[in-house]
Amino acid sequence: MVSRSRMENTADHGQHPYAVIVTCSDSRVVPEFIFSAGIGDLFVIRGAGNTIDDCTLGSIEYAIAHLGCKLVVVLGHTSCGAVTAAVQGIRERHVSNITDRIQSCLCGEKDIGCACRKNILNTLRIVEDDLPERHDVRYVGGIYDIREGTVEFFEDLHETE
Numbered sequence: 677m678v679s680r681s682r683m684e685n686t687a688d689h690g691q692h693p694y695a696v697i698v699t700c701s702d703s704r705v706v707p708e709f710i711f712s713a714g715i716g717d718l719f720v721i722r723g724a725g726n727t728i729d730d731c732t733l734g735s736i737e738y739a740i741a742h743l744g745c746k747l748v749v750v751l752g753h754t755s756c757g758a759v760t761a762a763v764q765g766i767r768e769r770h771v772s773n774i775t776d777r778i779q780s781c782l783c784g785e786k787d788i789g790c791a792c793r794k795n796i797l798n799t800l801r802i803v804e805d806d807l808p809e810r811h812d813v814r815y816v817g818g819i820y821d822i823r824e825g826t827v828e829f830f831e832d833l834h835e836t837e
Contacts, residue, residue, distance in 0.1 A: 678715055686716040693719040695747040696739045698799065700726045704822045705753045719745055725758030726750055727777045728799055733806050746813055748803060751827070752796040753820040759792045792819060 697707040701722040719739040739745040762778035781798035796817040818829045
C-alpha cells in the first residue's frame with residue numbers, strides 16, 4: 677500500500693531515486709515489488725527485452741546527472757519472450773526492431789538462458805560506452821527468476837560470457 681504522506685512528500689519535494697533500473701516490459705517483472713521499493717525510490721525504464729535506444733540512454737543520463745542516481749541495473753529475466761523471439765528468428769513488423777537488436781549480440785546462441793545473459797551484457801556495454809564516464813556510478817547486470825522471485829547479479833562483464 678502506498679502511503680499518502682510519501683506521495684505528498686515526493687509531489688512537494690521531487691523524486692530522489694537511488695537506482696536506475698533498465699528492465700523488460702514483461703508484466704511479471706515489477707522492479708518496485710522485486711526490490712521492495714516505494715514511490716520515488718527507483719527510476720524504472722522499461723522496454724521489451726530490456727533493449728535500449730537513444731531515449732533510454734537519455735533517461736539514464738538524466739537520472740544520473742539530475743536525480744543523483746549512483747546505481748544503474750540492467751535487469752533481464754527468465755522466460756523472456758523478446759529474447760526467445762530473437763533466438764527463434766521471429767520477424768514481425770515492429771517486433772523486428774526488438775528482435776534484430778537482441779540478435780545482433782547473440783552470435784547464434786540458441787540457449788534461451790545464455791541468450792538472456794548475453795543480451796543483458798550487451799545492454800550494459802552500450803550504456804557504459806555511451807554515457808559520460810563517472811567513477812561514482814556503478815553498473816550492474818542481473819537476471820530475475822520469475823519462478824523463484826530471486827535476482828542473480830553480476831558486475832564483471834567478462835566473467836559471464
